Amino acid sequence: MAEYAEITYTVEDRIATITLNRPQARNGYTVRMSDELADAFGRADSDEEVRVVVFTGAGDHFCVGADLSQGGFDFDGEPDGPWQEPAGRCAKRIFLMNKPVIAALRGAAVGAGITITLSADYRLAATDARFGFVFTRRGIFPEGASAWFLPRLVGMGTALDWMISGRLFGAEEARAAGLVQRVYEPDELLGKAYELAREIAASTAPVSVAVTRQLLYRMSGLDSPLPVHELDSKLIAGLPAHADSVEGVVSFFEKRPPKFTLEVGKALPAYLPWLDS
Structure with a gap:
């Protein structure tokens, strides 16, 4: 419109x-x-x-x-x-x-x-x-x-x-x-x-916010934490190659505001189970 x-x-x-x-x-x-x-x-x-x-x-x-x-x-x-x-x-x-x-x-x-x-x-x-x-x-x-x-x-x-x-x-x-x-x-x-x-x-990474928001909505209603932990494991294992996580840690140690660069439309992990829904 x-x-x-x-x-x-x-x-x-x-x-x-x-x-x-x-x-x-x-x-x-x-x-x-x-x-x-x-x-x-x-x-x-x-x-x-x-x-x-x-x-x-x-x-x-x-x-x-x-x-x-x-x-x-x-x-x-x-x-x-x-x-x-x-x-x-x-x-x-x-x-x-x-x-x-x-x-x-x-x-x-x-x-x-x-x-x-x-x-x-x-x-x-x-x-x-x-x-x-x-x-x-x-x-x-x-x-x-x-x-x-x-x-x-x-x-x-x-x-x-x-x-x-x-x-x-x-x-x-x-x-x-x-x-x-x-x-x-x-x-x-x-x-x-x-x-x-x-x-x-100013303070949060857009891809991190997007994943976190949907994790809470999509996964918190499951009857077991085990599938959630499996997904968490994939997400955390990918952090070394995730530019925003590197920037988040570096900015913390350098005591400066973070400059997150990843875009939601391009950087969401393809394996997220809700992307096909």
């Missing part, structure tokens, strides 16, 4: 910013927005100049959930293949990312407005943030693959409480449960998100 109507996309200082941009509707989630988000995250992922993505919303609310202003849900017309629900189109694309994603959430982050962020690496919240997996209160069902992501973040007991009751809860409860990592005042939130993004961009 050359132009976006419901989001904005910018890149500066190796950080891509993806912003929900329907503030007049409190960033109500639409099918078009979902497809623009999937396109934008793919665009950031394929751009070697982008190291980190900050995901936020224009105005006082991140996203109030599905836009019901037309009286119901938008099912996108006649699909060419099996229909894909809109929240999952975004959550799935973030899951597949090689770049870390930092979601900065203020105001309402409800329904699709929270499920689209569950595959992000960080969720930072403002003190005014309010969350809710409100599906049971609308007679509908969880989406965005949230039944897979949420228990992994907060545990099954908390996931059951939030999803069965559909109740709203605040930033401190979200932080205590592990849904968000940090809470800031509303006027500090976005600055803190960029501060974290700059730290990651």
